Amino acid sequence: MKSPIFLAALILSSATLFAQSDKKPSEPARPATGGSGEPRPQRQMVSSKKPDVSKAGNEQVAEIIKTYKGRGTLADDTPPTPPEEAVKKFKVRDGFEVELVASEPVIGQPLHISWDSKGRMWVTQYLQYQFPAGLKIVEYDNHLRAQFDKVPEPPPHGTKGADKITVFEDTNGDGKYDSHRDVITGLNIATSAVHGAGGIWVSNPPYLLFYPDADGDANPDSDPQVKLAGFGLEDTHSVMNSLKWGPDGWLYGANGSTTTGEVKDPASGEIVKWQGQMIWRYHPPTEKFEIYAEGGGNTFSVEIDSKGRVFSGTNNGNTRGMYYPQGAYGKKGWGKHGPLTNPYAFGYINHMAHEGDKNRFAQAFCIYEGGLYGDEWEGKIIAPNSLHNIVWVSKLLPDGSTFKTVDEEPLVETDDRWFRPVFSGVGPDGCVYIADWYDTRLSHVRPVDDWHKSSGRIYRVKPMGTDPKLQVMDFANASAEDLVGEFD
Template sequence: MHLKHLRVSIWFLLPLLIFSCKKESELGIKDLAANEDVANFMENYKGRGVLTDSLATPTAPEDVLKDFTIPEDLSLELVLSEPEIAQPIQVSFDHKGRMWVVQYQQYPYPKGLKITAIDNHTRVKFDKKLDPPPAGAKGADTITFFEDTNGDGKYDKSTDAISGLNITTGVALGRKKIWVLSPPFLLAYADENEDGLPEGDPEVHLEGFGLEDTHAVANSLRWGPDGWLYGAQGSTTTANINSKVSKNVAFLGQAIWRYHPETNVFELFSEGGGNNAFNVEFDRKGRVFSGTNGYDRGPYYKQGAYYIKSWGKHGPLTNPYAFGYLPNMPLEGEKKRFTHSLIKYEGAALPAYYNDLMFAINPLHNFIQLTAFTEKGSSFENVDKEIVLSTTDKWFRPVDIKLGPDGGIYIADWYDSRLSHVDPRDTWHKTSGRIYRLGPKTGDKPIESFDISTYSNEELVQLLSHENKWFRQEALRQFGDRKDLSSIPLLIKLLQTGTEQEVLEALWAINLTAGISDEVGKMGLNHKDPFVRMWTVRLLGDKQSLSPAMFQELQKLAAKESHPEVRSQLMASAKRLTSNQTFSLIENLLNNHEDSEDPDIPLLTWWALEEKATSDREGVLAMMADDKIWNHPIMEKVLLGRLMQRYIMEGGEENFAMATQLLEEAPSSKHVKILIEGLQEGLLGREMVTLPDNLLKILEKNNKELGDSPLTLALRRREEKALAEALKIVKDPNAEIGLRLSYIQVLGEINQDEVVPDLLNLVKNGQSSPVIKQTALHALQSYNQKEIGEQLSKAYPGFRDNVYVREAAISLFASRKEWAMDFFNEIEQPKTISPDDVDYHLARRFRLLQDEEINTRADRIWPNSKLLTSEEKTKRINAYGELIGKGEQNVKKGRTLFLSNCGSCHQLNGEGGISGPELTGYDRSNPDYLLLHIVDPNADIREGYEVQRIVTTDGRILEGRLKTQSGGTITIEPPLGGKSTVLSQERIAEMEVQQTTYMPERILEHLSDQEISDLFAYLMQVK
């Protein structure tokens, strides 16, 4: 097909095309829905986020460059546009320099499936599984490659390599195959002659990537320098992966994964991070980066590490004993959501200023951010520089960014006024899409045509010295394809004589060709360049077992290694080795390096130790026979408490024996205290754990050093003597306050009904301090006794004067139906309680009981807590919209109004609270967007701020954010701050994400017209 045709006529027809797409979409809901409930939900769902904007008109391709702003030393070129491409999701280049584009036109729903269920985040379930091609329905996704046939630098020929695909996000060429990531599958089409056209039906290499949310499916397929195929998975899908070798590798949400095409092994490379991971970038040192849909730039992924997630929405980590996570790289700069894809520029064609800087695409704000990497121990901090590309065209939605063979930066533009996936209606503009090239201002000449697959081994080795990273990466792919042992002497020579980067490239090429021998491994471990050493460690670690001689070389390196990234990789690789090698390597690193302040190494050390904690307990004890290990800061701050917590949480005879032995061998009371704290953490949320006598004896032995700990443990074992002694202390106003609070908290966890009268008296006693009353109220929530509600509702006027006690009491009443009724009775009949005592966020808690009578009474008592109807919201949005931008606005007064009405929860321009989403990075220039989310705050609950509704097995109702989920317990954090609650999962009958937030819908109703105008003037101000 020849390009650049029908473009003008297409744009005359655009309004008709948009109308047609909408009509087809409306009909499609009936075709998609498997039942009436789903159809009604899809029809009536109010979309959230940046939806289709009928007022934002697209710009014709021939005019679009006029809207862009770029630096004077760069140039921007429109490479491809509709009708040649539509909805491009991935761009890449092959060995001939051809541009491959994955066109994601089937998005958002797979062809041939019906939706049986859909949730408020528009995650869906389907009626059946997809079949791999050629079976099953033919979708609209297409993989196309584009060529420059006459050398003028323009793509003048296109070929649809594979069409009829059904939800396809990635393609990569290699090993004489065309690899296609088409969830739930990773497919391989034979391509022996490497012409880019498949030779028959595909082979399924992987199966099990989830389809619940097709904006978060597996994506970003590409080769790593180690010969594995890498990819990402987004936040709101599941996976249970099977290959010929790997079985049932299950994980939830975002991760970086990899697959080895020769061994057929699939594994998680790193888990979590980046929120909705949709990018995999390798820099010239082989580091893995990805973007984020949050406020920073994304994570630097370490092998085998765990990263931050939105636990409530995205699910727990695969390891319940991870006991921590690494953050994304810290950012110094304006935190504007979101830069979900990035490259580190190493193409040598742009001016030197841009070398090693991050180019991060921001589809929400229609720009590309330039960001620097600053070393921070074994990781990085990011420092924003300038916006390197921006446009006034609101349809500009960059979704992928890649380095090209010419050193230019290629940007795939989805091109749509809509960005948000949170709308089940398929209103996407299916016929648009663009690709741009950002290059030097000087206007470099088109590179000559090439075909790297025809290069000799000598020529491939020469490519490893190319100044453009793209050519070096493609040369590595060719070495992996050929596995020609005759190239090894050439590569060994480069390994011995090359520059630091050339040596690293040679190491990768040798591994791809023949693997890493002990001889090459020794050379790599002793090389002067830290990244050669780092990658030698990683490639050796991937073997998972080293010869004694090779491990000795690794140990020599570990003892003297000066570079933190190498030590970081040593810890990551330690996790993968055999037990004796793991423990020896950990011990070596701890004995010779401090590293306790490094951002990554302490937790990497824990994860290496945890990997062997129960499979080789003797190895753990042998490693800890050395007092020097006990006294290492990482052991004291990170490892020791977690190790004890790990054994206690899993329980069982062998693990309790380990806990006992650790206490026996602890070299000091300081270490005993750390172990006991870990033991206490392991017991949190569990009603009763039967600890063995020998463990209890050693705890009693350390009574002097441990203070109240043995009594707390005895309480958890429900010993009558301990209970009596604890109650005596709790009731004694002269006892140490910390001790009293500690015991009250435990009394709320052990389910001993006889303590209820004493806890009630603490609340009702006018001499009790507010903190004692508050803690007792929290403890009483655990007891399902009718007299609690009866007594406290009548006593309420006597302790309501303290706001924290008052809120604790109201939270108690809202946790059980009978107690709520007692509270309502005191409000409505004798009127001893004022309805004004109950703020909006507390009033709405009664609705969590999901009881019709409760709701009716709550509506009567607090009418403003009742949710607005759709009609009421629309009326308010229209009315407030008339006030925005009219007359004179006072931004200074608007700031004051923001701080008094919104600032307790939200932060803007560095001011305000943190219990709600930070607002600075949002698109605040759109008044309709702001109004929707202020009048209807439940329309789009930001990831990380979801509230869970939990019903315990005895009928108690709790709510809060899911803070952690590990080892059979969950920790719930109150949405607006306060004391967390730890629950055993055995005590949870139901847990679901709430569809409402704490933010009141009527927050603007008490403001005057002028105040609303001033508030929005401040909100919409962009600094």
């Protein structure tokens, strides 16, 4: 039985394009056409919300909020499409079809999906984004990074936010998630959640939270414990994110490019400091915290394949993302994102070389090892590009001490501008699941909360004419003999 692969994702930052003169040139960038093949019409940028100066802690910040024009893909006048109709608009790769798993009003702004040992699907709804509740901004820098008037208290203390964790369950074994419930609410900038090691783990910067769940019923037994503190909040599209269990028993996560961190390692008592993008990990039995590798784009995803190799998507163009050997120093924008932690790191690892579509950006991808699609699919990258309303398939090929990627046909594309695939992962049924933020706006770079928070969808992509079941084995309660029998 293959392990489920999942991953998390979001949105814009400045891009530094990567190129290597000794690599084969990529194909020209694919025009932004969507599924119809026709060029997209230009849309008028509109917003029904006025700047909210109550977020400002002083007149200077209030003036920035009132006058900042914003940049990138902002809210426009394109009308939304109802969920079932949106599915019909998808252009899907031959041999596959898209099925709607969940949509509004049950979910809004889904950012991250994970699955537990019982096959339950955990969805993080990032509804508080983009401003933390209960905080005022006292300073913006020239990259719109914020300094706040205080550090938020961990839940259940302090001001409650709108973020929540929702669990979906197949109660009758028919392969459909027929039950759902909100298990944690009131979170304030929560980006991901995973179940395991005795409870529920939530990335809620500045904290890594642990909700005990001794009987595994997906209901917290108590208020959360703060396992780590000190993750930066300066930029809420660049905070700690994408919790993921590794095969080594460590809990992995990412940190984006425009936040900093100062976290005390509980095991040693040492303070771990960094600036910008990196992969970190935490070992629950020993409480050890460490930086696993550094660099990349605005790192907002973590993928770990069946061999334990660590990857992440990127907001750069002409690449699918980064491969991170342990201890690696990756390329980053030094001026904006700060130095590496080691001043004697005189070189760095680049993004993976790429042949195919050059358009930004494959912010979050998964590596398919689900066993359902056929042997030819094993090890391929499923890479959503939320900026261009498309989900790519790319071969992942060895390239010296790293990898390169080569595009195939897309898996899913559409001319619906609202389709914003921010996450892809492989469920316990072997299908690829896609979290759709569903909004015309995608750019973080405007200090106005005009996101369309009442919409969001989750889809699964299955082989045409099939009805995959959730092939679940409860690894947490399985015997040693049963576990040995699962090895290929």
